[in-house]
Amino acid sequence: MSKQLKLKIVTPEKLVLEELVDEVIIPTTEGEIAVLPEHIPIVAGLKSGDVVGIVNGEHIPFAVVGGFVEVKYLPEARPLSARGLASGITEVVILADFAEHVSELSDDAVTKAKARAEELRKQAENKEVVDFEHFESELERALTRVKIADKWRTRKYRK
């Protein structure tokens, strides 16, 4: 078996995903990066978009908004992954404000998100600066959901 890396997606609400994958594509503030096993340790800011884990050529897409990504190399395998991985493992931790698997972005939810985005945009226009940040993050969240759901609608992905 070829080398794999451990992908973890964590939000304040819960641990969204913990899985071994072959490759992961991450949208950072400086542009998209692809991380393969034994990647150099790196810390970067996360841009809203989609994090895609790739296992056996299958894509596992997640819509994420805001946060950080940390890639590190764990020299010792953890007790859980001790079998066959004695030499250590690359771990990719994604700390996102919000993360959702694309399949959870059902059409219904997306239309709702769309409507909400529009509504928020209108509200934001009338609002004073005080509430703006809140609206901004809400708006970004809604827009990202729409964008990512649209992007993956016609593509194949694994649940």
Place this chain on the structure above:
Amino acid sequence: MTGTKEIKRRIKSVKNTKKITKAMELVAASKMKRAVSKTLASRVYANYSWELLTSVSAKLEEVTHPFFTPARNATHSVAGGENKTGKTLIVLITSNRGLCGAYNSQVIKKTILKLKSLENEEVDFITLGKKGDGTMRRVGQNIVASFIELPDIISLSDITAVSNFLTSEYKIGNYKKVYVAYTDFVSALTQKAQIRKLLPVSKEELKEVIDGLDSPKALLLENPQSKALGSTYLFEGDINKLIETLAEKLVKMQIYQMLLESNASEQSSRMLSMKNAGDAAGEMINDLTLVFNKARQANITREISEISAGMASVS
């Protein structure tokens, strides 16, 4: 007969009270369960953000971010030295509703003690929850903001307003210190009112907060070798900006965590006090039933003796 009727009525009313307290206990129990599971879920994120910060901390010394060093006014450009002119801000987390034992009074007592120790400083308050808000208003403290419409099940977006207000006020140098008074959820039976310094962030205290979460995960993450590798991190983008956003997230995360802890504490102390009330009601019912039976028996004895006395006088 009038005596027994009265007692009967009292028993009935106590029984009703018992039903109500029982229902409240159950509601609090289920709410507590949810609050506790939320608290645990957010600990993973807290742990990782802490780890990220330690990884970054190798470079932290060269970063002068207001969150990490005492806030300074624009005029005080000298590094170090605390901002003497700034005020102190206390965030007080209490419940919206009563009937939860000593939960609110404990955290308020703690806050008032803290106020005494800060006697010659100007203190402003942000209150979360009606109970603390009311008390602080009565005491005559200056409340700059009060958030009383927070739902029972809080989500991170609910506290965006709180954390934004706090960080922006701090950044412009209005305050030199920010404390949070909250209730730490130790277990379902013990909760501890606590006051923590939120800003400026000192690394030791931040560590304390996250160690305080003491999940087994924290031990797993304490991998000395991975820490040693920390200095070899590659940073993408502007490190100052990265640290700033990370620090802001951490502040928000801490408030969120404290709110969750407080919420879990509130529910469990409500559950406990309702359980006590229910037990007391049960005892009262037992006592009243005993009194009722005695009265009934006395009545019967009296009637029998009256009848037999009547019969004796007739024959």
